[in-house]
Structure formats: C-alpha cells, structure tokens
Amino acid sequence: MTYDFDRRIDRRHTRSYKWDQGGKLFGDENVLPLWVADMDFLSPPAVREALEKRAALGMYGYAIREDGYFEAIADWFRDRHDWAIDTQWITDVPSVVTSLSLAVELFSEPGGEVVLQSPVYYPFYEVIRSNGRKVAKNTLLLRDGRFEMDYDGLERLFQGGAKLMLLCSPHNPGGRVWEREELLRLGELCLRYGVTVVSDEIHCDLVLPGLGRKHVPFASLSPELADMTITCLAATKTFNLPGLHTSFTVVSNASMRRKLQQRIQMLSLHMAQHFAQDAVEAAYRHGAPWLDEMLRYVEGNIEYAIAYLAEHLPEVKPLRPEGTYLLWVDCRGLGLDVNGLKELMFRKAKVAFNEGSVFGTEGEGWLRINLACPRSIVEEALESFCRAANAR
Ligand SMILES: Cc1ncc(COP(=O)(O)O)c(C=O)c1O
Known part of the structure; x- marks a missing residue:
C-alpha cells in the first residue's frame, strides 16, 4: 500500500462540518x-503539494482560470469515462447544489413539477421547493436488494406535464451505478416527452472495483440526449476537497449553456476561487x-x-x-x-x-x-x- 488509509487523523477543532458539530x-x-x-x-499528495505552493504565494488576490485546468477536466473524463467533452462546454459553479438550484430555476416553470427518484440526497427536495416548484416523486423500486427505476411511474409523471428531472447517477443513497440499458430506457422516455435532465454525477468516480460496474455519463449516451442534459460534476467528492467549494457543469447545448452562464454572471458566482483550480487540476492529472x-x-x-x-x-x-x-x-x-x-x-x-x-x-x-x-x-x-x- 502506497497510501496510509488506516491512519486516524484527529479532525476535531479544525472547523470540520462532520467532526465539530x-x-x-x-x-x-x-x-x-x-x-x-x-x-x-x-x-492525494499531488493535491496537497499544489495547495501548499499556492498558499506560499502569501497573496490571495483575484484569480483566473487557465486552459490547463479545463484540459485536465476533459482529459480525465476521456480517459476515465470514455466521454469526449469539449472544454467550451465546461462552466465552473461554486457547488453542485448551486448548479442543481440554478437548473431548476432556469429550466422549469414556476409552480411546475420537477421529477426526482426517492429516496435521494436531501438537497434535491430543497432546490425544487425553494425555487417554488413541486416535487414530482418517483419512488425507486427495491428489487433483490437493489434499487431500480420505476419507468411506468416516470412515464406517468412525464405525461402529467413534468418537464425537468433531477437524476442522481450514481445514486445516493443506495449506491446504484445505473447501467447503460437503464439510462437508455430513461433517455428514451425523456426524448419522447421533451424532458430536460439535470444529471448529478458527483459520485461518478466512486465506482467500487469489485463488481465490475462502470459509470456511464448520461450525456454520453447520444448527441440527442446530450442536447437536453446539464451534467453536474466535481472533483471534490472523488478526492476529498468539498471544503474548497468548487464544481462545474458540462452542457453541450449552446443556448442552455448561455442561459446558465448569464445567471451565474448575474449572481457574480463566476469569479475563480484562489485555490480550487490548482487542487482540481493536480487531482485529475496525478490523483x-x-x-x-x-x-x-x-x-x-x-x-x-x-x-x-x-x-x-x-x-x-x-x-x-x-x-x-x-x-x-x-x-x-x-x-x-x-x-x-x-x-x-x-x-x-x-x-x-x-x-x-x-x-x-x-x-x-x-x-x-x-x-x-x-x-x-x-x-x-x-x-x-x-x-x-x-x-x-
Ligand atoms: C448526490 C450529491 N450531489 C451533490 C453533493 C454536494 O455537492 P456540493 O458540495 O458540490 O454542493 C453531494 C454530497 O454529498 C451528493 O451526494
């Protein structure tokens, strides 16, 4: 073993959300x-070194993002997930939950229904409700000790007029890594009913090796599906950087991307964080x-x-x-x-x-x-x- 995952590190009194509350x-x-x-x-050591180097500057002024950062992201998704991302499709957002909330605001109507599959990561409910939308709940089916999507339930919600869906892929909680066929079936329904998909794939790199599963990015299934998908991603869950508060969306549809970027600019969420890019680039390049x-x-x-x-x-x-x-x-x-x-x-x-x-x-x-x-x-x-x- 090269890394010591057995080592217990005292995180108390470090302003840790997990340990100090x-x-x-x-x-x-x-x-x-x-x-x-x-x-x-x-x-990973490379991340810590990159952050130490950045901290040693001793000046924490406004920062910019460089091409190398976007290229590191695109290379990671090409090598790890067989997904070709154009660097132009990437937009930084402070957090995945921010992206979920912006997507609900921008791509659904006030009072409209937004689909989620429960049980699910609790902010999914919050971003729908706090934006004045209704939760359209499609309960996951528990079959042979694993969750499956209820396609009939989804179709009923889409027939009822829901035009936006929040997909959690892999799914939290329950740990399903949705298979290509499952996602394709979902995609067919979304195309048939004109449903936009916000695919939260923050756990994409955390596929456990033993079962031979592979994460399939929803937007990689076809250009038609990519065209109606906002993929929300981050290196933070993968490499234990969530306190750096950095994430990104991948949107190939130019008009949807423009809408998202305009809103991000309007809220002044677009400026680069001083440390985040160094950490993310190091993680994707060397982690x-x-x-x-x-x-x-x-x-x-x-x-x-x-x-x-x-x-x-x-x-x-x-x-x-x-x-x-x-x-x-x-x-x-x-x-x-x-x-x-x-x-x-x-x-x-x-x-x-x-x-x-x-x-x-x-x-x-x-x-x-x-x-x-x-x-x-x-x-x-x-x-x-x-x-x-x-x-x-
Ligand atoms: C499915 C899912 N989405 C988003 C997040 C949080 O992402 P962020 O901290 O970037 O908002 C988590 C964290 O547990 C998560 O499980």
Whole structure:
C-alpha cells in the first residue's frame, strides 16, 4: 500500500462540518461521526503539494482560470469515462447544489413539477421547493436488494406535464451505478416527452472495483440526449476537497449553456476561487493511483461492515453499494421509529450515521453510514451500534 488509509487523523477543532458539530447536532461532542459525505483520508499528495505552493504565494488576490485546468477536466473524463467533452462546454459553479438550484430555476416553470427518484440526497427536495416548484416523486423500486427505476411511474409523471428531472447517477443513497440499458430506457422516455435532465454525477468516480460496474455519463449516451442534459460534476467528492467549494457543469447545448452562464454572471458566482483550480487540476492529472487504492480500501470497509452486521445484528439489512462510499442500511427490523433510531445512535451508541427519513419518506427506518474512513473507525462505530441495538 502506497497510501496510509488506516491512519486516524484527529479532525476535531479544525472547523470540520462532520467532526465539530456533535454537541450542536447530536447533543454530545464525542459522538463518532460517520454521516456527511466527506472522507477522513488525506487528499492525494499531488493535491496537497499544489495547495501548499499556492498558499506560499502569501497573496490571495483575484484569480483566473487557465486552459490547463479545463484540459485536465476533459482529459480525465476521456480517459476515465470514455466521454469526449469539449472544454467550451465546461462552466465552473461554486457547488453542485448551486448548479442543481440554478437548473431548476432556469429550466422549469414556476409552480411546475420537477421529477426526482426517492429516496435521494436531501438537497434535491430543497432546490425544487425553494425555487417554488413541486416535487414530482418517483419512488425507486427495491428489487433483490437493489434499487431500480420505476419507468411506468416516470412515464406517468412525464405525461402529467413534468418537464425537468433531477437524476442522481450514481445514486445516493443506495449506491446504484445505473447501467447503460437503464439510462437508455430513461433517455428514451425523456426524448419522447421533451424532458430536460439535470444529471448529478458527483459520485461518478466512486465506482467500487469489485463488481465490475462502470459509470456511464448520461450525456454520453447520444448527441440527442446530450442536447437536453446539464451534467453536474466535481472533483471534490472523488478526492476529498468539498471544503474548497468548487464544481462545474458540462452542457453541450449552446443556448442552455448561455442561459446558465448569464445567471451565474448575474449572481457574480463566476469569479475563480484562489485555490480550487490548482487542487482540481493536480487531482485529475496525478490523483488516479490514489483514487484506485482508496476505492479498494473503501470496498474492504464495505465488505467488513456487511459481514459484521450480518453476524452481530442480522435484523438490519444493508444494500450492497456498486458505487459511492455510503452504506444504506434497512433498520426497520429493529422496530424503531425515527426518534428511536436517533436515540439509539446518538445517546446510546454515541455514533452519528445519517437518519434515513431526510432522504424521503421511503428512508424511514433506514440509516446511511459513511465508510470513507479508517477501518478502525468503522469497527468502533459498528461495535457500539450493534452493542446498543442488542441491549435495547
Ligand atoms: C448526490 C450529491 N450531489 C451533490 C453533493 C454536494 O455537492 P456540493 O458540495 O458540490 O454542493 C453531494 C454530497 O454529498 C451528493 O451526494
């Protein structure tokens, strides 16, 4: 192993969203946090070096983006995802959720319906509602321990007039890496009903190696589908940089891209962040070996967690993720309501996983566990959780 993913690094008192809010959010600052999706691993060495060099400038003036940054992005998606992106199609946005919200505002009508597939990453609901649109919910089907899209449900929503869909690909939570055929079937429906797709592919690089899956960018399926797709991407989830608050969209449709860029300019969200480009370029140019090793390590954590839960708490049933570092666990067998699960986690076990109902009503009785952390943290958290659950 070249990188030490086993190393525990004390993140408390670093203004960490994950580690420094235990008192405020869970009533105990010592709760072990395996919730919000960042990693307890150091970023790739090349990223740290690039940031150190930039910090050493000692002046943090307004910055520009250079061609090399856009070329690094395009090269990454060509090499990693067989997707040819023209650098002109790329627009920087501070965060993926910003892009989701702008897309809802620009590409749906006030009061109109926007489709999501639940359970799903909770800001999907927020960006629809806060823009004055209605959530048109298509519940995912759980078949043989994995989520599938309900195409009949989608067609009903499209027939009912929904013209925008937020796709989460790979899907959070549940870890589905949608297959080409599944996406093509979705694409056919979108083309038939003239539905624009906002494809949040922030987890695209986090496909776990063991199952032989491959991420298929929705916009890579055909030029017709690319023409009606806004793809939201970032290096932040892949390389543990979310605090740098940087992301980008890829939009090949020139008029949609112009609309997006005008709004970004109007809100003055277009200026370059001083550090972000250096980190992203270094990550895409030099981070692949780190990423491959990190994914193998996380896959080991997932295997460990699934085996541990099967042995020590068989009432709970995790879904085996194909992608993401998040384990979605069906805890309905414990017979606890939302408050009961919180009490079990925060008070009794002293661990913080994400409570599932925030991902949609389908998530009630489920928990999401972030496994991008040293194995010893996974061991400690699961041991405490299972001990507390078995003592209830
Ligand atoms: C599906 C999905 N989209 C977006 C984000 C957040 O992206 P950003 O921090 O760039 O808004 C996350 C983070 O967990 C996520 O899981």
